[in-house]
Amino acid sequence: MSQHSKSSQTCLSPQHIADLLNNHTADLSWQQAFYDDLHEHPELSHQEERTAAAIQAALQRFDVEVTTGIGGHGITAVMRNQATEQTPTALMRADFDALFVDGKNLHACGHDMHTTALLGALAILDDLREHWAGTVIALFQPAEESSIGAKLMIEDGLVDKLPAPDVCLGQHVMPGRAGEVQTRRGPLMAGCDSIKVTVFGKSAHASMPHKSIDPTYTAAMIVTRLQAIVGREVAPDEFFVISVGTLRSGNTNNIIPDSA
Structure with a gap:
């Protein structure tokens, strides 16, 4: 086995990644206030102007290439680190719209957590630049609850605005024990197709x-x-x-x- 292969396996081993995460020095003290702000100002699909502005402001702390207004309020941030044609490109995605529940707007599906977590991941990756090489794309998707946000971003030329990712990673919070991440081979959560049917009759x-x-x-x-x-x-x-x-x-x- 070549030295490069051994090094790659070490860098990708779960234990090595866990050690890096446990010992990073990134300042994440801003996350609580950022999360609280999003949680207190939930915005419905296609209305996420304030939330998008908050995300854009938070991205200014990192050395990333930011593109805004994709398919409405969609945002991407590209972090390049010793990137070459041989290094991998990973895309990480979070949604940020809210729901209308019990007569009011609420972050009842955890999208405020998803966005805060993705920004935190960028902070850690920025802090650990000497331990990885490649390109990371952070994609912030609006209008997920209306099942059309991703489609709108793609129709607005998303693919042409980004380097092609080798892997796309999404996450979703769910009830369970804190500090655990659940994965499985194949689909884990439901994909969504929306169908509207009109039945015509006689009055x-x-x-x-x-x-x-x-x-x-x-x-x-x-x-x-x-x-x-x-x-x-x-x-x-x-x-x-x-x-x-x-x-x-x-x-x-x-x-x-x-x-x-």
């Missing part, structure tokens, strides 16, 4: 349903039948979820609508 008075073609009833049957896909079409050892988040039908209680 009539609620007292005369026989004169209608009731789209509400049809939509309800569709929702029920969708769940049969999970139980009868998907293998037991595969993870699959179909959820109906909204079902809208009609505007008054005495009229069967013409669509749902």
Whole structure:
């Protein structure tokens, strides 16, 4: 085995990485205040102007190439360190939009934590530059909750604005013991496809349903039948979820609508 191969294996070993993380000297004291600020000012998808500005301001502490306004409020930061054509390029991604829950905007899905953690990773990588070589891309994605933020960034030329990554890393917080990271081969969390269906029928008075073609009833049957896909079409050892988040039908209680 060549000396270069031995060195590469040492640098990539979990123990070596753990030792570096345990002994870094990066100042992370700013993280609590940054997290608190994001948590106290949650912004919904496509409205993350203040959050994007806070991220951009935080990136000024690092030697990175920053691009803003990608697909709306998307941001990338490229950190190059002794980078050559032979050194790897890694992309790390965090989302930063909030949710509307119980009548108010909330960071109920941990995106404020994701963003704070990614900025912290940049701080540690910046502190440990003598221990690695290559390119790190930090990608801050807006509008994740609307399931369109990534698409908008790609349509806005994201691929042409960045060096091609060899690996892309994403993370998500979840309930569990502190200080643990969970990984597995293959998919770990659900990918999302959103589908909007309109059922067209024929309107009539609620007292005369026989004169209608009731789209509400049809939509309800569709929702029920969708769940049969999970139980009868998907293998037991595969993870699959179909959820109906909204079902809208009609505007008054005495009229069967013409669509749902």
